[in-house]
Amino acid sequence: xxxxxxxxxxxxxxxxxxxxxxxxxxxxxxxxxxxxxxxxxxxxxxxxxxxxxxxxxxxxxxxxxxxxxxxxxxxxxxxxxxxxxxxxxxxxxxxxxxxxxxxxxxxxxxxxxxxxxxxxxxxxxxxxxxxxxxxxxxxxxxxxxxxxxxxxxxxxxxxxxxxxxxxxxxxxxxxxxxxxxxxxxxxxxxxxxxxxxxxxxxxxxxxxxxxx
Numbered sequence: 001x002x003x004x005x006x007x008x009x010x011x012x013x014x015x016x017x018x019x020x021x022x023x024x025x026x027x028x029x030x031x032x033x034x035x036x037x038x039x040x041x042x043x044x045x046x047x048x049x050x051x052x053x054x055x056x057x058x059x060x061x062x063x064x065x066x067x068x069x070x071x072x073x074x075x076x077x078x079x080x081x082x083x084x085x086x087x088x089x090x091x092x093x094x095x096x097x098x099x100x101x102x103x104x105x106x107x108x109x110x111x112x113x114x115x116x117x118x119x120x121x122x123x124x125x126x127x128x129x130x131x132x133x134x135x136x137x138x139x140x141x142x143x144x145x146x147x148x149x150x151x152x153x154x155x156x157x158x159x160x161x162x163x164x165x166x167x168x169x170x171x172x173x174x175x176x177x178x179x180x181x182x183x184x185x186x187x188x189x190x191x192x193x194x195x196x197x198x199x200x201x202x203x204x205x206x207x208x209x210x211x212x
Contacts, residue, residue: 001139005163005184006044006148009156010060010068011036012178019102023094023125026063029071035196036178037068041075043181043194044148052076056147058138060155061085069150088138089159091152092131095124116172119154128158135159156182164189 011033015022029037045052059069066085073080097105097119105112112118120128135158151159153176161171163184183190 001144001163002142002147002184003144003186004146006047006055007156007159007182007184008040008068008072008148008150009153009176009178010064010150011040011071013064015099016178021094021097021100021102021105021119022064023091023098023122024062025098029064029067032196033064033068033178034071035199036194037071038075039179039194039196039198040068040181041072042198042200043075043192044072045076047183047192048076052078053082054146056084056142056145057082057150058084058086058089058142058147059150060090060152061087062090062152065090065150065152072148072150086138088134089149089151089155092119092154092158093122093124093126094119095122095126097122097125117168131155131158132162135162160184160189 011029013022013027013029013033015027016033017030020027048055057069057073059065069083070080073083109118109121112121119125131154135155139162149159157171157174157176160166160174160182164187166174177191177193179196180191180193183192
């Protein structure tokens with residue numbers, strides 16, 4: 001188990017703004033999502049100082065996390081060369097529900113409205129033990145190394161729950177912010193909010209996003 005981790009979710013995407021499920025499909029970051037990603041990098045630069053080159057940087061290989069990672073690196077003042085893409089930290093696969101409008105899905109399945117874990121019911125989707133198994137393997141391979149990981153909403157909740165030994169019910173009560181990151185250190189989890197208007201030294205974000 002790593003002694004220290006920074007856990008980030010990708011910035012807001014078009015599908016997030018449209019209230020569509022993404023899972024392992026993709027949509028690009030919105031302008032707000034680009035600002036959120038850059039601000040997370042700025043926050044990490046302040047947190048890590050001169051030690052930022054000593055940390056592993058791991059990202060989900062999906063397009064929105066690649067974009068986020070590139071902007072986080074720019075915010076930190078480092079190149080993207082250290083970023084390692086690892087499918088074990090990608091989003092929970094939502095099978096036949098990917099691209100679906102959340103409101104319509106809940107209208108069609110009213111029994112889900114009282115549940116926070118309904119994502120796991122997706123036809124052809126991943127199940128919790130599958131996601132936990134790949135995350136557990138990643139954590140074991142990481143060992144005691146310090147790492148920054150850019151992941152996703154559901155996967156991030158499951159990862160934090162594993163680190164903190166949360167119950168099944170507690171997993172789904174966690175938040176999934178895109179304007180904050182989580183710092184895990186020696187058994188303690190701290191939320192660090194960021195300001196998406198913290199753009200000092202920002203590159204031209206739209207151009208950066210298009211080339212990411």
